[in-house]
Amino acid sequence: MFYALSKIVYFFVQPSSLFAIAILAGLVLARSGRWGRSGRGLAFAGIAALAVAGLSPLGNALVLPLEQRFPALDTKAVPRDVAGLIILGGFEDSTGLSTRVELGLNESAERLTESARLAIAEPRLKVVFTGGVGRLVGQGVSAADRIGDYLAAIGIDRGRMILETGSRNTFENAKLTIPLLKTSPGERWLLVTSAYHMPRAMGIFRRAGLDVVAFPVDYRTEGPKDLWTCFTSIPAGLERVDLATKEWLGLVAYRLMGYTNALFPGP
Secondary structure (H helix, E strand, O other): OHHHHHHHHHHHHOHHHHHHHHHHHHHHHHOOOOOHHHHHHHHHHHHHHHHHHHHOOHHHHHHHHHHOOOOOOOHHHOOOOEEEEEEEOOOEOOOOOOOOOOOOEOOOOHHHHHHHHHHHHOOOOEEEEEOOOOOOOOOOOOOHHHHHHHHHHOOOOHHHEEEEOOOOOHHHHHHHHHHHHOOOOOOEEEEEEEHHHHHHHHHHHHHOOOOEEEEEEOOOOOOHHHHHOOOOOHHHHHHHHHHHHHHHHHHHHHHHOOOOOOOOOOO
16 A cells, blocks of 8 residues: 555656646646736746756756765675675566566666676675566566576576565565575675665665665766756756655655664665
8 A cells, every 4th residue: 555655646746747737737727817827927937947957967966965875885895794685676677578588677777787796706695686566557577587587697596596576665675585585693785776775775674674785886976076967858857856856755754654763874
């Protein structure tokens, strides 16, 4: 229930949706005599907000604190007491997965590629994938088997793999994955996800009782210099603003529900 509700609520509160709603509502009101002036003002405000969010560095300014919260970890600096790596889903393209032969990847592909590179470099580590079908409409197909086949094809033994296929969000990633690990006292695990998503993911896994080390990948910014970098297309800027807004709202919501111990989890 919470999963479906959160998806629906976010669809309407994400900035790109709010701007579009403001423009459409303003145009409708502009046709009425009584609310015409207010409607024109609302439509203009929506257009202005669309342009500012789409072209200005706003999206970078919102994403940068998330990405810099946990430092990058070099593959050569992996702690020796780490038992394995946990790869959070979200990088797989589930569109047409039931009919395609290949494993489709989206813009978060580094979650898989960097994990694979680390797994090859460190044969002692177990490799865990967690992610079910996150679609709200339609049944969808889990990519876990395809991911397992990919990892096996590049030389990773299936005996090292644990594939969790039921989770639909980060909270369920932790809830359903941790029992499969059968951890020992003092054992730590690498958590691999996009850098912007790392604060929320670390907070959730810590709250669930697992000792995790952040392994952020899939950076969307190059650093503070992007605070002055404008976007060259409105869709690209809006996508960045929507992405950051989702994470910040997720941090607040998960803290209020007790899924994390801190509003903005850090090292």
